[in-house]
Amino acid sequence: MEVLRVSGTSRPNAIAGAVAALLRSQGQVDIQAIGPTAVNQTVKALAIARGYLHGDALDLYTQPEFVKLDVQQEERTAVRFHVRAVPLPQV
Amino acid sequence: MEVLRVSGTSRPNAIAGAVAALLRSQGQVDIQAIGPTAVNQTVKALAIARGYLHGDALDLYTQPEFVKLDVQQEERTAVRFHVRAVPLPQV
Numbered sequence: 001m002e003v004l005r006v007s008g009t010s011r012p013n014a015i016a017g018a019v020a021a022l023l024r025s026q027g028q029v030d031i032q033a034i035g036p037t038a039v040n041q042t043v044k045a046l047a048i049a050r051g052y053l054h055g056d057a058l059d060l061y062t063q064p065e066f067v068k069l070d071v072q073q074e075e076r077t078a079v080r081f082h083v084r085a086v087p088l089p090q091v
Numbered sequence: 092m093e094v095l096r097v098s099g100t101s102r103p104n105a106i107a108g109a110v111a112a113l114l115r116s117q118g119q120v121d122i123q124a125i126g127p128t129a130v131n132q133t134v135k136a137l138a139i140a141r142g143y144l145h146g147d148a149l150d151l152y153t154q155p156e157f158v159k160l161d162v163q164q165e166e167r168t169a170v171r172f173h174v175r176a177v178p179l180p181q182v
Contacts, residue, residue, distance in 0.1 A: 039134050040127035043170055047155045061152040064138045079134055 003030045006045070008037030015045035020052040023060055023085040031081040034069070039079050046083065057088045094121045097136070099128030106136035111143035114151055114176040122172040125160070130170050137174065148179045 002022050006015055015031075022029040033042045050060055063082045068075055093113050097106055106122075113120040124133045141151055154173045159166055 036127060036131035039131045043130050043134065043155050044157075047157050047170065050154065050156065059154070061154050063141065063150070063152050064134050065141065066135075066138050079138065 001028055001030055002026065003032055006031055006033045006038045006042045008035055008041065010038070010041050010045075012041050012044040012048055015041065016048035016052060019045060019049040019060075019083060023049070023053060023058065023083065024056060028082070028084045031083060032067070032069075032078050033081070034071070034076055034078045042079075042081055046081070053085070054088060058085050059088045060085055092119055092121055093117065094123055097122055097124045097129045097133045099126055099132065101129070101132050101136075103132050103135040103139055106132065107139035107143060110136060110140040110151075110174060114140070114144060114149065114174065115147060119173070119175045122174060123158070123160075123169050124172070125162070125167055125169045133170075133172055137172070144176070145179060149176050150179045151176055 004018060019029055031042050033039045046062055053059060060083055064079050067078050067080045069078050095109055110120055122133050124130045137153055144150060151174055155170050158169050158171045160169050
């Protein structure tokens with residue numbers, strides 16, 4: 001599965017576009033964020049991506065979990081968001 | 092539906108306990124967070140709550156969206172997390 005890495009300086013609209021494209025083509029994507037700012041940018045991106053997907057009759061949901069990473073020989077805790085596409089409920 | 096309001100000073104473990112209890116009893120809960128720190132605390136709480144629910148053979152997923160709020164006569168954008176309980180997949 002594709003893993004997008006989000007930093008605190010990533011633009012939510014750009015992440016949202018990548019997430020929507022991957023959900024359309026593959027149905028799922030993982031996003032990895034280290035630090036509070038990156039986590040916030042990821043959540044904003046997911047809220048925006050939901051809007052992008054509505055035209056395709058799709059929505060998304062996510063499940064966050066903690067993962068341990070080695071970054072420059074230091075252990076860091078990241079948040080990994082498992083994201084999956086689902087059909088948009090019919091109105 | 093119950094709406095939990097999370098601030099930047101909310102403790103993730105406490106939020107996680109409340110979320111897990113509401114998901115066990117009601118199957119869903121909304122969480123509202125204003126500001127990057129509150130959003131980060133909410134995501135941490137959801138990751139922790141997933142662990143709390145595993146003993147009940149439950150998991151959770153969430154869908155974030157932006158909402159406009161009036162806070163002291165100023166318009167603020169909050170993130171609202173719709174959270175739903177799902178059965179834990181059998182291994």
